[in-house]
Amino acid sequence: MQRVDPSQLPGPALSAEQLRQVNDLSASLNARQALWLSGYFAGLEAALAQAGPALAAPPPAVAPTVASARTLTILYGSETGNSAALAKIAAAEAKALGLEASVVDMADYKPRRLKEEQDLLLVASTYGEGDPPQPAIGFFEFVEGRKAPSLAGLRFGVLALGDSTYEKYCEAGKRLDRRFEELGATRLLPRVDCDVDYDEAASAWTREALALLVADIGGQLAPGVGAAPLAEPQQSVHDKRNPFVARILDNLVLTGRGSSKETRHIEISLEGSGLTFEPGDALGVMARNNPAVVDRVLEALGLDGAAGVKVKDREARLALALEEHFEITTATPRFLEHWAGLSGADDLERLIGPERAEERAAFLREHHIIDVIRAFPTSEVTPESFVAGLRPLQPRLYSIASSLAANPDEAHLTVSTVRYMLHGEERCGVASGFFAKLAAPDTRAPVYVQSNPHFRLPADDVPIIMVGAGTGVAPYRAFMQEREARGASGRSWLFFGERNFVSDFLYQAEWQAYLKDKVLSRMEVAFSRDRWGKAYVQHRMLEQGRDLFDWLEGGAHFYVCGDAARLAPDVHETLIAIIETHGARSREAAEDYVRALQDGHRYQRDVY
Known part of the structure; x- marks a missing residue:
């Protein structure tokens, strides 16, 4: 040399x-x-x-790189932003190592490019019981369909994100892993399945994948590169890992006397946070467990809340750790397996195997963590052994029901309180219970903004059709505030459904004001438990089918927000039926029409 x-x-x-x-x-x-x-x-x-700046040397004029012989594409399918963040981090680290890396949302990717790819890393979240994220459905349909090409020259790896509360844990990633192998692609490294506490597993997978790719071209990872848990690129001072401790300004019950449910309107101050958002985005709320629930769990365990326990290498009081850091209500298959080992209970052991999936799922629906502890007590538990079976307490995402243009430095939420009886005790959702019982004005709550680029307003002159039930109306309130503030000229049409007209017509006075001011052009309502008008939003859609189709033909964007299990599929089927009838199309042609709306980002869903 x-x-x-x-x-x-x-x-x-x-x-x-x-x-x-x-x-x-x-x-x-x-x-x-x-x-x-x-x-x-x-x-x-x-x-x-x-x-950090203190350790980083000034960049050289010409950065040394490893010359890449193959192209690398990193695809992500993301519902709440986790997969997107991990994919972007992996792309940044790959580029730092000299690999030709591009990162693409599955929603924006042209699947026919697959046969041109050389190395492909896929990061995919699972939605509900085994479904792909909503924005990635088109990609999955192509890959799993008969038009998918042979991928004999492709190498791939899959990072699957999921929630072990569900039986079909990480199923979307598993589907991709199986299908790419069926199409002839070569697995670069084994698939890794990640639960909600995914940082370390995702970091290890990324490091292994990049090491294999760099080794192909005669390189090797520098010691320590990728060894630490991945850190998201900082777009804001405050994010999921560093939330802003916000002040609650107001907390009102929206539903009226006699309602069979409770829905709240929460106003949160973002003043001084630097956080911004667009209509359609969500607010992540780092709620805490109710201290009364913590006390009941400690009593069932026979443990002292003042005992010390480690949380992320820090010592904390057990009671505080259970309140702020761990999921202590919903039991998971992972917890059942863990508690079976601690208690030695044969009945729990029987539920562990894959052949018991249905029986286990039924058991978990009827038993929270505290119920399992009470039913299968043990004297062998310690603070450390108990928390070892728990998952980290996860933030809850809520569609933001306000626009910054109308309410600067504020975010409004529409929250339905989850409250029910189980084994003779009232149970509440963690976040909705926090808002219902603990979040009086001036209470503090850590929050962050979660972007939702797949639920966005179009240009101001484009008509919009909004379909929502219950709290699914929240983002449409933000849409109307934004359009009013901008003086938008596009027509708007809202289909809203709830239980009862008298007690559950959320934001009724505001919708009437928007109609009067012509910010909202039309509104159809459906109340499912009123004797005189029992109906759902899809019934109102069918009644207005001719006009709805005309709006679509005129370029309208179509939005659905609300329940994923019932509302979303019912509305989807109704939309197809309307296009069949009023567009004089076959079922197949109507499905193609809807698919074209989705591909053109004119049909957007925010369902949960």
Whole structure:
């Protein structure tokens, strides 16, 4: 190797001793080793830069890279943003190592490009019981359909995100993993399935994938690169890992006397946070468990809440740890297995195997963690052994029901209180129970904004059709506030459904004002438990089918927000039926019409 002339070095000068060491090393290298070393220092520079300004050296004029012989595409299918964040981090680390990496949302990816890909990493979340994320449905339909091409020349890897509360845990990622193998692609590395506490598993998968790709071109990861849990790129000072401790301004019950449910309107101050959002985005709320629930769990365990326990390498009081850091209500298959080991209960052991999936799911629907503890007590539990079977307490996402243009420095939420009886005790949802019982005005709650790029208003002159039931009306309140503030000229039509007209007509006075001011052009309502008008939103859609189809033909965007299990599929089927009838199309042609709306981002859903 040629010795280095210091006068030719770009960037910061080396000391005489550093230069001697470089020259001694370079004299002993062959071409392949020199290529590897360039990748090593590229990775090292990236790691130092991530460590912060105090450790990062000024960038060289020409950054050393590993020349990539193959292209790398990282696809993500994301419902709440987790898969998107992980994919973007992996792409950034790949580029730092000299790999030609691009990152694409499955919703925006043209699936016919698959046969041109060389290396493909897929990060996919699972929605509900085994479904792909809503924005990625089109990608899954193509890949799993008969038009999918042979992928014999492709190498792939899958990172699957899921929630072990569900039986079909990480099923969307598993489906991709199986299908790509069926299409002839070669698995670059084994699939990794991640629960809600995914940081370390995702980091290890990313590191292994990049190490394999870099090794192909004669390189090697620098020591420590990718070894730490992945950190999301900072777009705001406050995010999921560093939420803003916000103040609750107001907390009102929207539903009237006699209602069979409770729905609340929450106003939260974002003043001083620097957080911004668009209509359609969600607010992540880091709620805490009710101290009364914590006390009942501790009593059932026979443990002292003042005992110490480790939480992320820090010592905390057990009671506080259970209140702020762990899920202590809903039991998961993982917890059942863990508690079966602690208690030695044969009845729990029987529920563990895959052949008991239906029986286990039925058991979990009827038993919270406290019910399992009470039914199968043990004296062998310690604070450490108990929390080892728990999952981290996860934020709850709520569609934002306000516009910054109308309410600067505020975010409004529409929250239905989850409250029911189980084994003779009242049970509440963690976040909705927090808002119902603990969140008086001036209470503090950590929050962050979760972007939802697949639920966006179109241009101001484009008509919109909004379909929602219950709290699904929340983002449409934000839409109307935004359009009023901007003086938008596009027509708007709202289909709203709830239980009873008298007690459950959420934001009734506001909709009437929007109609009067012509911000809202039309509104249809459906109340499912009124004797004189029992109906659902899909019935109102059918009644207005001719006009609804005309609006679509005129370029309207169609939105659905609400329940994923019933509302979303019923509305989808009704939309197809309307297009069949009023568009004089066959069922297949109507489905193609709806698919074209989805592909053109004119049919958007925010369902849960």
